[in-house]
Structures are given as structure tokens and as C-alpha cells.
Amino acid sequence: MNSKLKVFYDSSICIDGARGHISQDEWTRVSTVVSRNFKYYISPLTLDELLRGIHRGGPEEFLRNRRALALLYPAHKKTFLPYPGDFVLFHAFGKKVSGRPIRTQPEMQTLARTFLQCRDSNDLYRKQLWKGRQGTAVSELLRTEYWHREKQREYVTDYSSFRNNHHDAFDEESWIKMSLAHYEQPDTLYNRKRLCESLSANRLMAKFVWQARNDKRYDFFKHSSDLVDGQQLAYLADPVMHFVSNDRKLRSRIANSPQSSRVLSWRDLPKLA
Secondary structure, three states: OOOOOEEEEOHHHHHHHHOOOOOHHHHHHHHHHHHHHOEEEEOHHHHHHHHHOOOOOOHHHHHHHHHHHHHHOOOOOOEEOOOHHHHHHHHHHOOOOOOOOOOOHHHHHHHHHHHHHOOOHHHHHHOEOOOOOOOEHHHHHHHHHHHHHHHHHHHHHHHHHHHHHOOOOOOHHHHHHHHHHHOOOOOOHHHHHHHHHHOHHHHHHHHHHHHHHHOOOOOOOOOOHHHHHHHHHHHHHOOOEEEEOOOHHHHHHOOOOHHHHHEEOHHHHHHHO
């Protein structure tokens, strides 16, 4: 047993639990293993994915969505992760970020707790989130959803335009240069080594998406969650971090990465402990 190992969940894990694909008994048993043997973290990307759907549908769907959020935000000890960019800067390049994040950790805690307190979707229209600030729970949901949809639209537009004009293979050299520029790090041999080691799985996911341009059946908007998966994999820059996902396609796409052993299914967790 190694108490220093860290884990965080994909949204599909919590959705499977809420829908009964993972039984209550199994969830309780494995969650107990997690609380005793691991440091449990919550990705802000997973939080946003679950919150985006919580106000839709009828009463039963609301309760199911709230249940998924409750599974993500358990009673046992938990810590919110920073956003992927800040996380990579620290773990890959040793850089601390001084700027304000999209949401602070206390704000993420407030979001989760507020939505869990809502009895039904009507409560979302009355519940105030921030003291001294305008806006209800629903207005925050809509703001978040608008931001995500804009990012999805940019993603689809970019890759669809490449699909029409280019059929070149994935260029690792270009990926390195663009990634270092994105993180505003000098293009040095050391930084290249740190980037490739820290973002090994992320690079393979980027390669998959790049190659998907040549598949006319691949709908970039329908599969925009692949972009989120790539961002989640950035958390593997911490060598003791483990990503829990039941997405077999994701695991097959990064199988050649040394980091692939740290992408686990739900049922793998007790074995790791």
C-alpha cells in the first residue's frame, strides 16, 4: 500500500455510479478503499462536465445528475486540482502561477456544495452562489455552458478546416514547438525532455485527434469530449497521479505511452491499493 498515490475520476465513472451501472455496494466498498489508501482529487474539468447537465430534463434526471455530483464530491477528504495548464507548468517545468485561475478552489467547493443542496431544478433558479455578487445557480451554469460551447465550436472549426485542406501526418516536432509556446517556455533540450516525459499520454491523444481528420465519419462536435480527455491526461504530469476512467477507447489510444499504466478502470482501484 502506498498512501502517496493520487487518484481523480473521469465524469463517466460518476455517471455510471449514478445510473446503477456500478452498484451502491461496490461503490461504497471501492470508495472506502480510495479514502483509506489514496489521496483523492477532483478535476475541475470533471466538475464542469457534471454541472453542465444538472439543470436539464425532468425531476428524475435532475436527481440522477445530482447523484453523480455527490459521488464526485464525497464525504471523505478531497482536494480540487488546479486547471491543467497551471498544473503542467508546476509539475513539468517547476513554475508557479501567480495569476488568478478561472475558478479558485474555494469557488469550486462552493459550486459543488450549492448544487448538492438543491432539492430540485427549481431550486437552481433561486439559489444564490456568491455572497455580494449577482447571479443564481442557473446563471452560473449557463455561463459555464456558453464558455464550453464556444471552446467546442473553435475546436470543431479548427480541425474541420484542416480536414478539408491537409492530409499530412502528425508532426511531433510541431507538437513540441506549439506546446512549449503554449506554456510560454523556452525551446531548450531540457524543456523538450520534460514536456515529452510529462505529457506522453496527452501527446498520443493529440496524435489520435489529428489523424481523425482523415476519417470522414468522425464528427468533431459529437466527439468534443475527446478534447477534454486530452486535457485530463495532462494531470499525469505528476508521476504519482492516476486517472480513473472506464473509457476503453481512451486507454487503447494511449497504450504506447509509459503513462498508460496510470489510467485505470474503476475495478482496477482495489488492486492498486
